[in-house]
Amino acid sequence: MRNRFALVLLLLLLVPVFVFAQGGTEKSTSASGNYFDSTVKIIIPYGAGGTHDVVSRKFAEVGSKYTKAPIVCENVTGGDGIVAATLYTKKDRNVKELLTTSYGLWYQKIVKGDAIKLDLDELHPIGTFDDRSYLLYVRANSSYQTLEDLIAESKTREIVCSAGAVGSDAHLCFGGLINQAGGKSRIASYEGGAEQINALINGEVDCFVGTPQVGQQYLETGKVRALTCFKDFDYEGFKDSLGIVVPNCSDAGYPSSAITGGGFLSVRTGADPQIVADVEELMKKVWADPDFRNYTVEIGLNVYEIYGEQLQAHIKEAGVNATAAAKSLGLLK
Structure with missing residues (x-):
């Protein structure tokens, strides 16, 4: 009877050690696993x-x-x-x-x-x-057929562009270009490219700076046009599907607007x-x-x-x- 009691006592003493050892092993396995x-x-x-x-x-x-x-x-x-x-x-x-x-x-x-x-x-x-590659979009029915048309308008009044925020990449490329050309512009802030291009289509702004991904469906349906690409090379992503090559801003004389x-x-x-x-x-x-x-x-x-x-x-x-x-x-x- 005493031997049986001693055996039970020994097992009870070993249980915490076993649990601790198991817990330590689990933690080690987790730490060495893939993120x-x-x-x-x-x-x-x-x-x-x-x-x-x-x-x-x-x-x-x-x-x-x-x-x-x-x-x-x-x-x-x-x-x-x-x-x-x-x-x-x-x-x-x-x-x-x-x-x-x-x-x-x-x-x-x-x-x-x-x-x-x-x-x-x-x-x-x-x-x-x-x-x-950021592109500058205008409504298809606007009077701006070229970048120079938009620049000319910016010298008579303030052009409004939908973008993320003051100091954002889209603001720097567009605002810097208009300022360098001697015009005036300001940014209307919207969250995300989808909201920004909708502001253009709805007539809330004059232009929009965004990606080809955001503008593609609206180019295909004839709702917008792309005037320039803010790179030091032309954007040719629409060449095969739409027959469109978007000219770059560097060749137009605005290399400082070609930002990443x-x-x-x-x-x-x-x-x-x-x-x-x-x-x-x-x-x-x-x-x-x-x-x-x-x-x-x-x-x-x-x-x-x-x-x-x-x-x-x-x-x-x-x-x-x-x-x-x-x-x-x-x-x-």
């Missing part, structure tokens, strides 16, 4: 239907083919990306979320400085997944190095998948894939060009 072994959310700081939105959702769809758990998306709008980005920088460094990050965040910070309570050093860009547009995926600065590696590895798989690569071409984006230090250098270069555009616009001294 995408459980659901990861992509935060989209812009409105539904815009280019950032549709590309992020396509990335999640294709990326989920290579992960154990699904990748989901959530739109968090406000301040042309500033609200979502600021909230994201307050989260845990290993949060199960990625941020769709635009160059426009850097541009707004350049223009507005400390007025924007966003610390860009708290964002760690991983890789590009959206490189865009688009974005990349970011994690929190200080995230576990394995998270950074896992995200970059998945991005490379998604880019190599024809489903994603062909989709970017179909909606008029440029295929441009860079990571790490090369991306950091590209962001820095884009900032230099944006600073020049902001100075030409009079936003910086």
